[in-house]
Amino acid sequence: xxxxxxxxxxxxxxxxxxxxxxxxxxxxxxxxxxxxxxxxxxxxxxxxxxxxxxxxxxxxxxxxxxxxxxxxxxxxxxxxxxxxxxxxxxxxxxxxxxxxxxxxxxxxxxxxxxxxxxxxxxxxxxxxxxxxxxxxxxxxxxxxxxxxxxxxxxxxxxxxxxxxxxxxxxxxxxxxxxxxxxxxxxxxxxxxxxxxxxxxxxxxxxxxxxxxxxxxxxxxxxxxxxxxxxxxxxxxxxxxxxxxxxxxxxxxxxxxxxxxxxxxxxxxxxxxxxxxxxxxxxxxxxxxxxxxxxxxxxxxxxxxxxxxxxxxxxxxxxxxxxxxxxxxxxxxxxxxxxxxxxxxxxxxxxxxxxxxxxxxxxxxxxxxxxxxxxxxxxxxxxxxxxxxxxxxxxxxxxxxxxxxxxxxxxxxxxx
Numbered sequence: 001x002x003x004x005x006x007x008x009x010x011x012x013x014x015x016x017x018x019x020x021x022x023x024x025x026x027x028x029x030x031x032x033x034x035x036x037x038x039x040x041x042x043x044x045x046x047x048x049x050x051x052x053x054x055x056x057x058x059x060x061x062x063x064x065x066x067x068x069x070x071x072x073x074x075x076x077x078x079x080x081x082x083x084x085x086x087x088x089x090x091x092x093x094x095x096x097x098x099x100x101x102x103x104x105x106x107x108x109x110x111x112x113x114x115x116x117x118x119x120x121x122x123x124x125x126x127x128x129x130x131x132x133x134x135x136x137x138x139x140x141x142x143x144x145x146x147x148x149x150x151x152x153x154x155x156x157x158x159x160x161x162x163x164x165x166x167x168x169x170x171x172x173x174x175x176x177x178x179x180x181x182x183x184x185x186x187x188x189x190x191x192x193x194x195x196x197x198x199x200x201x202x203x204x205x206x207x208x209x210x211x212x213x214x215x216x217x218x219x220x221x222x223x224x225x226x227x228x229x230x231x232x233x234x235x236x237x238x239x240x241x242x243x244x245x246x247x248x249x250x251x252x253x254x255x256x257x258x259x260x261x262x263x264x265x266x267x268x269x270x271x272x273x274x275x276x277x278x279x280x281x282x283x284x285x286x287x288x289x290x291x292x293x294x295x296x297x298x299x300x301x302x303x304x305x306x307x308x309x310x311x312x313x314x315x316x317x318x319x320x321x322x323x324x325x326x327x328x329x330x331x332x333x334x335x336x337x338x339x340x341x342x343x344x345x346x347x348x349x350x351x352x353x354x355x356x357x358x359x360x361x362x363x364x365x366x367x368x369x370x371x372x373x374x375x376x377x378x379x380x381x382x383x384x385x386x387x388x389x390x391x392x393x394x395x396x397x398x399x400x401x402x403x404x405x406x407x408x409x410x411x412x413x414x415x
Contacts (some may be wrong), residue, residue: 118307119384119415121327124340125347127354127388127411132361134172134181134408140164143406145391146193146367150375152221158389159194159207163402167192169209173222177389177410186224193248193367196221198375199279206251206280208233213249213262215280232282234272239264246270248367252302252311252331253279253377259331260285263298263315267291273332289335293318299367302331303381312338312381314348321366322350349388349411362392362409386413
């Protein structure tokens with residue numbers, strides 16, 4: 001198989017990989033609630049036609065004979081990316097508020113213990129946002145979205161989705177967020193809504209993604225050609241075909257077990273678990289929460305809170321995108337809405353509690369990841385230095401979902 005790598009200022013070239021298997025369909029990542037439309041199999045997503053206004057891509061089609069995706073069909077009308085709102089002069093933050101000295105692992109070894117200071121989660125949340133951090137390097141791409149971000153060898157490592165007629169992915173690495181726009185965007189066909197972390201018990205990096213929920217492993221996560229052949233991450237479809245089916249998977253482990261959490265774009269939250277010795281592998285999951293999509297939609301993330309026995313779950317709602325939060329002391333237990341981060345007027349992160357020093361460029365605070373200086377499977381976050389890499393967009397551009405000009409921005413918590 002081939003993996004196409006798109007690099008800054010150079011044409012795409014082919015490099016060998018075993019990353020991609022057949023996908024269940026060419027659906028939109030973080031879309032309106034619609035059902036999947038399977039393609040014919042093969043490598044990467046089906047070619048698909050123009051995405052509809054609700055985020056549904058075309059009916060599929062055979063992938064290219066060389067293992068890469070097809071042409072992808074014509075984008076919807078009004079497909080111009082737009083600037084996404086120019087960043088303000090003071091908007092882009094620097095290195096990202098790195099926490100303790102031990103946060104990033106070395107060449108694959110165990111992460112350090114981090115700094116000694118600990119902070120509780122705030123009772124209410126206020127954030128400042130950067131301007132737009134990066135524009136697509138791929139000339140066919142409409143958006144950069146669905147970010148998963150952590151540290152590797154002292155640099156930020158970002159895996160994400162791009163829309164270029166189909167849903168595909170890219171990887172970037174840089175030392176500070178103000179370098180994001182200059183960094184290479186290495187193109188990865190078929191990678192949608194990725195989630196990346198270092199699995200310390202087996203000294204291996206794990207990359208999960210949709211559709212159909214798959215995983216691959218590597219010891220050099222900054223090399224997209226190094227990922228193994230993918231394997232299933234989920235047994236069956238516990239959603240019963242509701243909404244989009246399983247969407248936006250995230251993994252987190254405690255000392256005994258690993259857990260998967262995901263949404264269905266219809267108000268559901270699902271969870272599965274396995275003994276940590278059995279991971280990575282395929283989970284069996286069941287529904288644990290149900291709310292209207294105005295409360296629970298997609299983009300779920302689950303973290304452990306540094307210096308505490310607390311876990312934090314964040315999920316974005318439909319409409320103008322914003323995140324609400326829940327907490328628990330047991331990944332396998334009940335989740336309670338976090339007071340001060342559980343409504344439209346008082347969200348975890350949304351238009352109501354974000355300011356833009358350089359000028360507001362988005363109404364949406366959508367599918368992102370809290371910046372993890374420690375990349376381990378425990379998904380540790382540090383409330384003393386809390387930042388989120390998120391997707392926003394120019395609210396004046398109203399086109400089909402797949403053509404919306406999502407761009408990365410960085411939130412920094414005001415303490």
